[in-house]
Amino acid sequence: MIAAATFEIWLLGNNEAYSNLLSHQLGRNPDYRIRRFPTIALALGSAQEGEQPEAIIYDCGPTPDAAVHRAVRQLREQLPQTGLFLISSQSDISTAVELMRHGASDYLVKDASTPDRLWQLLAQTCQPRATPPSPKGTCPEAASLLLGEHASMQRVRELIAKAARTVITVSITGETGTGKELVAQAIHAQSSRASQPFVAVNMAAIPRELLESELFGHEKGAFTGATARRVGHFEAANGGTLFLDEIGDLELPLQAKLLRVLQERVVTRVGGSKPVPFDVRLVVATHRDLAAEARAGRFREDLYYRLLGLPIELPPLRARGNDRLLLADHFVQNFSHANRLPIRSFDAEAKRRLLAYPFPGNVRELKAVVELAAVLADGAHIVAADLPPLQAPATGRDASAMPTTTGTMPSLREQTLAIMQNALLQTQGDVVAAASRLRIGRSTMYRLLQSGHLRLPQD
Numbered sequence: 001m002i003a004a005a006t007f008e009i010w011l012l013g014n015n016e017a018y019s020n021l022l023s024h025q026l027g028r029n030p031d032y033r034i035r036r037f038p039t040i041a042l043a044l045g046s047a048q049e050g051e052q053p054e055a056i057i058y059d060c061g062p063t064p065d066a067a068v069h070r071a072v073r074q075l076r077e078q079l080p081q082t083g084l085f086l087i088s089s090q091s092d093i094s095t096a097v098e099l100m101r102h103g104a105s106d107y108l109v110k111d112a113s114t115p116d117r118l119w120q121l122l123a124q125t126c127q128p129r130a131t132p133p134s135p136k137g138t139c140p141e142a143a144s145l146l147l148g149e150h151a152s153m154q155r156v157r158e159l160i161a162k163a164a165r166t167v168i169t170v171s172i173t174g175e176t177g178t179g180k181e182l183v184a185q186a187i188h189a190q191s192s193r194a195s196q197p198f199v200a201v202n203m204a205a206i207p208r209e210l211l212e213s214e215l216f217g218h219e220k221g222a223f224t225g226a227t228a229r230r231v232g233h234f235e236a237a238n239g240g241t242l243f244l245d246e247i248g249d250l251e252l253p254l255q256a257k258l259l260r261v262l263q264e265r266v267v268t269r270v271g272g273s274k275p276v277p278f279d280v281r282l283v284v285a286t287h288r289d290l291a292a293e294a295r296a297g298r299f300r301e302d303l304y305y306r307l308l309g310l311p312i313e314l315p316p317l318r319a320r321g322n323d324r325l326l327l328a329d330h331f332v333q334n335f336s337h338a339n340r341l342p343i344r345s346f347d348a349e350a351k352r353r354l355l356a357y358p359f360p361g362n363v364r365e366l367k368a369v370v371e372l373a374a375v376l377a378d379g380a381h382i383v384a385a386d387l388p389p390l391q392a393p394a395t396g397r398d399a400s401a402m403p404t405t406t407g408t409m410p411s412l413r414e415q416t417l418a419i420m421q422n423a424l425l426q427t428q429g430d431v432v433a434a435a436s437r438l439r440i441g442r443s444t445m446y447r448l449l450q451s452g453h454l455r456l457p458q459d
C-alpha cells in the first residue's frame with residue numbers, strides 16, 4: 001500500500017470505454033490513485049515486483065471463463081490483502097459463488113448502478129492501516145486468530161506449537177470450513193520461516209492440465225500459451241511454507257511426480273531440463289480419509305507415508321460445544337466494527353438456534369450466517385428471526401454422527417439462495433433493499449425471482 005491516505009486502485013480489463021468511465025468516476029475521489037492494466041499479465045508482473053494496491057476492480061467480460069477463474073486465483077495468491085472486486089454482465093449466481101471461492105472479495109453484475117456500488121465498496125476497503133502489511137501471504141496473528149476453548153482446539157494449538165519448532169511435514173484433516181488453512185498459517189507464523197513466503201495452493205481448484213506447471217513452473221514455449229517462463233509454487237515458496245490444500249484430489253500420475261520431487265528436493269520446470277533445488281516446509285490438508293484412499297488404490301501408499309508427518313485433526317464445529325457461541329460473538333464483533341454497525345449480542349433464542357444447528361459448512365458457514373444476522377438485526381440484540389433458516393439435513397441422525405463427506409450437506413448454492421430468501425423476507429419483498437443489504441446486484445435477484453429460484457414473501 002502506498003503513502004497514508006492515498007490508495008492505489010487498479011483497473012483491470014480490456015473494455016477501454018468502460019475502463020474510461022470507471023476511471024473518470026472513481027478518479028473524482030482525490031484519495032484514489034487509479035492505474036489501468038489492459039492485461040492480467042501486466043498486473044501480475046507489478047504484483048510480483050512487490051506492488052500492492054488497496055483494491056483491484058477486474059472487468060472480466062460478459063462470460064467469465066477458465067482464464068478469468070485462473071486470473072482471480074493468481075491475483076488472490078499474489079495479493080492476499082487486496083480487495084478484489086469483479087464486474088461482469090453474467091448474472092448466474094453459481095459463477096459468482098465460484099469466483100468468490102477462488103478469492104474474489106465481491107462480484108457485481110454490470111448495470112447502471114455499478115459505479116456507485118464500487119464507490120461504496122472502495123470507501124469500505126480503503127481505510128488507513130494502523131499496522132504495516134505482513135510479509136507475502138502470511139497472517140502473523142494467525143495463531144491467535146484460531147479461536148476456541150474446547151479441549152480439542154487446545155490440543156490443536158499444542159500440536160501447532162510443536163510443529164512450528166521443526167520443519168516436519170504436517171498433514172491436516174477436517175471437514176470443509178473447519179480452519180485447515182488457518183492452522184497452516186498459524187504453523188508458518190509461529191515458525192522461524194515466518195518472514196518468508198506462505199504459499200497456499202488448492203489442488204481441487206486448478207484444472208488438471210495446468211496443475212503440473214502451476215506446482216513446478218514451466219519454461220517459455222513449453223506448451224501453447226506458455227509465453228514466458230513461470231516459476232511454480234514450490235519455487236515461489238522457497239525458504240517458507242507451501243500449503244497444498246485438498247491433496248487427496250491429486251491424480252495418480254501427478255502423485256508420482258510429487259513423490260519424486262519430495263524425495264529429490266528439486267523441481268524441474270515443465271519443458272525444462274535443469275533441476276532447481278528448493279527448501280520448503282510442506283503442510284498438506286484434505287477433507288478425505290487419505291488412509292482409506294490409499295487402501296482403495298486411489299492414493300499412492302508411499303506418498304501417503306511421506307506426507308503424513310505430524311497429523312493434526314480438526315474436529316467439526318458441531319463437536320466443539322460452546323465454541324460456536326464464542327466464534328459467533330467474535331465474528332459479529334469484527335464484522336460490526338469493520339462496517340461501523342452497532343455491536344449486538346445474541347439473545348437467548350438466537351443462541352439456542354445456533355447451538356441446535358449442526359453447521360455442515362463448519363466455521364465458514366457460521367461466519368456467513370452471523371455476519372448476515374448482524375446486517376439484518378435492528379434492535380438491541382440479534383434475535384432468532386435475524387438468522388437465516390437453519391435447517392439441519394433431514395437424516396434423522398444425531399448431528400454429532402454426521403458423516404465427514406460432503407454428501408449430505410446443503411450446497412453452497414442452496415445456502416446462498418436461503419440467505420437471499422431470508423433477506424427478501426426481512427425487507428418484505430423489497431428487492432432493491434434486499435440486494436443492497438446483501439451487497440449483491442439487484443439484477444441477480446430479479447433473475448432468480450423470474451426463474452422461480454426465489455419467491456417474494458406474499459407469493
Ligand SMILES: Nc1ncnc2c1ncn2[C@@H]1O[C@H](COP(=O)(O)OP(=O)(O)OP(=O)(O)O)[C@@H](O)[C@H]1O
Pocket residue numbers: 145146147148174175176177178179180181182183245287327363364367
Ligand atoms: N478456530 C477458528 N477461529 C477463528 N476463525 C476460524 C477458525 N476456524 C476457521 N475460521 C475461519 O473460518 C473460515 C474457513 O476457514 P479455513 O479456510 O481455514 O477452512 P478450511 O478447513 O481450510 O476450508 P476448506 O476445506 O474449504 O479449504 C476462515 O474465514 C477462517 O478464518
